[in-house]
Amino acid sequence: MEHIVIIGNGISGVTAARHIRKLSDKKITIVSSETDYFFSRTALMYVYMGHMKFEHTQPYENWFWKKNNIELKKGYIKTVDSKNKILHFAKGKTLLYDKLIIATGSKPNKFGWPGQDLKGVMGMYHKQDLENLEKYAPNNKVCKRAVIVGGGLIGIEMAEMLHSRHIPVTFLVRENSFWNGVLPEQESAMINKEIIENGIDLRLSTNLKEIISDENGQVKSVIIDGTNEEIPCHVVGLTAGVSPNIDFLKNSDIELGRGVIVNRFLETNIPDIYAIGDCAEQKKGINQRKPIEAVWYTGRMMGETIAQTICGNHIQYNPGHWFNSAKFFDIEYQTYGWVWAQPKDNEARFYWESEKKCIHINYDKNTRQFIGINNFGLRMRHEFFDRVLKEKRSIDYVLEHLADANFNPEFYKLHEKDIVAKFNKENNTYIQLKKKSWKRIFKTS
Amino acid sequence: MKNIQNIGLGLFLTGLAIFISLIFLGKYELTPKLFDEIISQKGIESELFINDLNENVVGKEFSSPFSFSSKITSAVKNANTIHEEKKEWHKKIWSKPHSFVYEIAKQAGTGVIKENKWLFWWLTFGLSILGALLYIIPNVIILGPPGIKNNGIYHKAATNRGWIGWSAFVFLVSFYLLLYFRPDYIVNWSYIVDPISLNLSGHLASQWFLYGFLYCTVMIVMAVRMYIKYRHNKYQILRTTSVLFFQIVFAFLIPEILVRFEKPWYDFKNAFPLDYDFFYSWNLNQLIDSGGLGLFILIWGIILTLVVVPIMVYFFGKRWYCSWVCGCGGLAETLGDPYRQLSDKSLNAWKLERWLVHGVLVFVLIMTGFTLYSYFSGAQMVIGIKTQTIQDIYGLLIGSFFAGVIGTGFYPIFGNRVWCRFGCPLAAYLGIVQRFKSRFRITTNGGQCISCGNCSTYCEQGIDVRAYAQKGENIIRASCVGCGICSAVCPRGVLKLENGPEEGRINPTDILLGNDVNLMDLVNRK
Numbered sequence: 001m002e003h004i005v006i007i008g009n010g011i012s013g014v015t016a017a018r019h020i021r022k023l024s025d026k027k028i029t030i031v032s033s034e035t036d037y038f039f040s041r042t043a044l045m046y047v048y049m050g051h052m053k054f055e056h057t058q059p060y061e062n063w064f065w066k067k068n069n070i071e072l073k074k075g076y077i078k079t080v081d082s083k084n085k086i087l088h089f090a091k092g093k094t095l096l097y098d099k100l101i102i103a104t105g106s107k108p109n110k111f112g113w114p115g116q117d118l119k120g121v122m123g124m125y126h127k128q129d130l131e132n133l134e135k136y137a138p139n140n141k142v143c144k145r146a147v148i149v150g151g152g153l154i155g156i157e158m159a160e161m162l163h164s165r166h167i168p169v170t171f172l173v174r175e176n177s178f179w180n181g182v183l184p185e186q187e188s189a190m191i192n193k194e195i196i197e198n199g200i201d202l203r204l205s206t207n208l209k210e211i212i213s214d215e216n217g218q219v220k221s222v223i224i225d226g227t228n229e230e231i232p233c234h235v236v237g238l239t240a241g242v243s244p245n246i247d248f249l250k251n252s253d254i255e256l257g258r259g260v261i262v263n264r265f266l267e268t269n270i271p272d273i274y275a276i277g278d279c280a281e282q283k284k285g286i287n288q289r290k291p292i293e294a295v296w297y298t299g300r301m302m303g304e305t306i307a308q309t310i311c312g313n314h315i316q317y318n319p320g321h322w323f324n325s326a327k328f329f330d331i332e333y334q335t336y337g338w339v340w341a342q343p344k345d346n347e348a349r350f351y352w353e354s355e356k357k358c359i360h361i362n363y364d365k366n367t368r369q370f371i372g373i374n375n376f377g378l379r380m381r382h383e384f385f386d387r388v389l390k391e392k393r394s395i396d397y398v399l400e401h402l403a404d405a406n407f408n409p410e411f412y413k414l415h416e417k418d419i420v421a422k423f424n425k426e427n428n429t430y431i432q433l434k435k436k437s438w439k440r441i442f443k444t445s
Numbered sequence: 446m447k448n449i450q451n452i453g454l455g456l457f458l459t460g461l462a463i464f465i466s467l468i469f470l471g472k473y474e475l476t477p478k479l480f481d482e483i484i485s486q487k488g489i490e491s492e493l494f495i496n497d498l499n500e501n502v503v504g505k506e507f508s509s510p511f512s513f514s515s516k517i518t519s520a521v522k523n524a525n526t527i528h529e530e531k532k533e534w535h536k537k538i539w540s541k542p543h544s545f546v547y548e549i550a551k552q553a554g555t556g557v558i559k560e561n562k563w564l565f566w567w568l569t570f571g572l573s574i575l576g577a578l579l580y581i582i583p584n585v586i587i588l589g590p591p592g593i594k595n596n597g598i599y600h601k602a603a604t605n606r607g608w609i610g611w612s613a614f615v616f617l618v619s620f621y622l623l624l625y626f627r628p629d630y631i632v633n634w635s636y637i638v639d640p641i642s643l644n645l646s647g648h649l650a651s652q653w654f655l656y657g658f659l660y661c662t663v664m665i666v667m668a669v670r671m672y673i674k675y676r677h678n679k680y681q682i683l684r685t686t687s688v689l690f691f692q693i694v695f696a697f698l699i700p701e702i703l704v705r706f707e708k709p710w711y712d713f714k715n716a717f718p719l720d721y722d723f724f725y726s727w728n729l730n731q732l733i734d735s736g737g738l739g740l741f742i743l744i745w746g747i748i749l750t751l752v753v754v755p756i757m758v759y760f761f762g763k764r765w766y767c768s769w770v771c772g773c774g775g776l777a778e779t780l781g782d783p784y785r786q787l788s789d790k791s792l793n794a795w796k797l798e799r800w801l802v803h804g805v806l807v808f809v810l811i812m813t814g815f816t817l818y819s820y821f822s823g824a825q826m827v828i829g830i831k832t833q834t835i836q837d838i839y840g841l842l843i844g845s846f847f848a849g850v851i852g853t854g855f856y857p858i859f860g861n862r863v864w865c866r867f868g869c870p871l872a873a874y875l876g877i878v879q880r881f882k883s884r885f886r887i888t889t890n891g892g893q894c895i896s897c898g899n900c901s902t903y904c905e906q907g908i909d910v911r912a913y914a915q916k917g918e919n920i921i922r923a924s925c926v927g928c929g930i931c932s933a934v935c936p937r938g939v940l941k942l943e944n945g946p947e948e949g950r951i952n953p954t955d956i957l958l959g960n961d962v963n964l965m966d967l968v969n970r971k
Contacts, residue, residue: 043897050597056902164596296895301960320961325893327936330592379938382891407941411679438945
């Protein structure tokens with residue numbers, strides 16, 4: 001019986017295991033040094049906030065693994081002997097494999113700041129980070145202020161976490177507007193406003209210089225680069241992005257870049273070794289995607305794909321049209337297709353906004369082909385946009401059928417008319433909004 | 446704001462404490478005159494009972510309902526035991542002992558409460574309502590900008606089975622046990638709502654009027670909490686308004702006003718088999734004796750269950766009833782909302798759910814079959830089983846214990862939909878239609894699910910919503926009451942309640958949307 005070993009019990013590894021099990025009766029072992037069971041790290045924030053208990057972050061009840069004959073092993077793998085197909089654990093044990101899937105995910109970036117390893121300094125990625133935050137920031141008396149470094153999705157989520165316990169937060173953002181490397185300026189400005197409205201001390205164009213320690217090796221304050229301002233605090237969140245968690249592979253024969261180098265079939269340079277998820281680095285980015293895709297959805301997709309290959313259906317990893325989502329305090333964000341921070345030469349933009357809601361559409365100014373959409377504060381249907389992108393529809397088509405795309409709960413205010421009216425006015429067009437059609441929405445192609 | 450909340454909490458607890466203490470106040474004296482009236486009113490022919498009471502109760506003053514009750518109930522039991530031995534059926538007292546004592550105590554009570562009903566209403570209901578609102582309304586400010594704010598729910602003793610939750614559990618279970626089985630102990634509570642009852646129905650309050658009034662009051666106060674908590678969510682605002690309307694108007698005001706006109710007390714939205722005694726002989730006889738209106742109620746009740754219910758479930762799903770109309774659902778979505786996250790999402794709970802809720806449905810249908818057979822044939826027994834016995838068992842086990850004591854009393858420990866999920870036969874019926882012949886589904890938004898688990902955690906019906914969403918599958922589950930909270934708490938906009946076409950409603954997926962695996966290859970290989 002072929003033995004498949006998966007290193008990492010995150011979404012990629014578990015998806016692979018689940019699909020391998022569905023497609024075959026191979027022996028499957030999942031190794032993790034972080035936790036006994038798979039949990040949704042996207043939900044860690046809600047544990048700290050009191051919305052959930054940690055056990056609620058586990059998508060599968062604990063009996064699931066035994067019932068499906070997936071063995072779980074706790075332990076840190078120190079080295080991979082690809083020649084003999086042996087994994088060596090830090091505590092001396094070994095594990096033989098026939099095929100190996102590396103799915104070790106990411107780890108928070110550290111850029112060599114003085115004090116970055118003090119007590120009270122943490123990322124917000126692992127369960128251990130959650131435990132640390134609970135220890136150093138249980139309330140606003142023990143932690144009178146927290147400083148968050150980094151202007152991305154994890155940073156704003158951490159701010160929301162601390163805010164839920166009424167802990168004052170200073171948020172250091174390197175850019176001159178939040179996440180403006182990804183978001184166009186209008187959306188970024190909206191989020192800046194949301195951050196400030198929730199009482200966060202937002203510092204734009206600001207970098208960390210140093211973290212100061214007290215006599216016990218605990219955070220006392222941070223020093224701002226440039227101004228040398230000192231901000232007293234008890235917790236520092238380092239959320240300046242993540243990078244592949246592959247240190248344990250440095251001395252192996254596996255080819256590494258920033259992540260584990262893989263081809264379109266998710267194969268490494270060593271036969272029978274694959275890499276998926278956050279730690280995988282495509283030799284070449286796929287369809288304008290980045291070579292390293294540290295996104296929940298792509299991790300899941302790679303797991304699905306590699307399972308097919310492992311079980312005899314050798315297929316390429318072929319992600320469809322880009323999509324993502326996030327939540328910035330009370331503003332939800334979804335994106336379908338591409339809306340860059342700055343439009344490309346051939347691209348035109350349409351922007352509509354109304355109190356904490358907006359849409360931003362990107363389309364080709366020559367062919368009028370729809371390229372992508374950002375929506376904030378209102379929900380849009382993934383299936384609709386996946387279809388219009390596949391069918392290479394025009395922006396006129398998209399606006400005409402915008403009622404079909406509405407995924408807001410029932411009885412919510414409809415904005416399609418306003419959106420279409422604004423577009424018509426700005427572009428001297430006569431697009432007519434069609435009524436919502438169940439047939440179109442749920443048609444099976 | 447915290448100070449206002451603390452004052453409100455203090456007032457609420459004061460009102461609650463006074464309410465509880467009322468049980469122990471007041472005196473009871475059964476005068477000879479009153480006793481004679483009761484004997485003739487009730488047609489009591491048991492000389493044993495009459496002599497026992499004349500010797501031990503009449504003319505004596507009791508300082509608590511407990512001793513008053515125990516004297517009379519033991520007299521009833523003793524007399525009935527002897528009459529049964531001697532087969533003197535005409536002398537047996539057929540009323541339930543404690544309900545019988547309630548009627549006596551209602552008239553025999555004296556003291557400060559009975560003489561100051563409005564004052565005590567204000568000291569209990571008034572103070573509690575005021576305190577609760579002072580506690581709730583500052584949340585408009587405290588919760589910050591509109592949006593989902595479940596912060597700290599699992600850190601608080603009140604909402605995570607802490608000591609406050611257990612205290613609420615004990616209080617609620619005790620309340621329901623008294624209401625259903627010891628109404629004679631809570632006569633003082635009914636006094637304080639007598640003025641309202643007289644205005645509405647022209648009669649003094651029964652324990653059921655007390656319950657109905659209390660039910661509506663609690664729903665209104667906690668609806669304010671819902672309006673604030675979900676002020677950003679139009680669906681929740683409308684849904685809350687709907688259950689309030691149906692409870693106050695259909696389940697409380699209309700029936701009480703009907704009584705004023707000497708018509709049968711009837712809740713026009715209460716559908717069989719939830720309304721399990723609709724076909725009992727006493728009810729059928731009462732309806733038939735009530736002329737045109739009674740006949741209308743009989744026909745409407747049948748049409749409601751056989752026609753209106755399945756058609757509405759087909760078009761809108763079970764939610765039209767359970768989340769927009771039903772009184773149990775109304776209380777669950779107001780008083781019960783703080784406890785929604787305590788439902789059990791495990792596979793074992795789901796298995797238990799299906800056996801129990803469908804078991805109750807079978808039970809009620811068999812009982813009703815017996816009932817109708819007895820009614821039309823005149824037989825007292827079916828297959829050697831007394832119809833009255835099976836009715837009594839159902840009424841006690843399901844109608845009282847499950848629906849009331851467990852269904853609501855267990856809110857703080859097991860969540861707000863224990864009855865709806867595990868015991869309600871109408872929910873089972875609605876659920877079968879919803880599962881097999883309905884347009885309703887909770888659509889999953891393609892591949893957007895991040896498996897965070899908020900939807901499962903806050904599902905009051907204990908559905909593991911995430912298990913469907915993370916596979917890109919629509920949620921179609923018999924028990925789903927369409928409360929819409931999974932959609933509300935989802936941080937990524939993954940879920941939407943929809944009444945789309947029936948075709949393609951159930952959509953098992955091998956590969957999630959967003960992953961462009963060539964499905965034709967997969968199909969060919971299978």
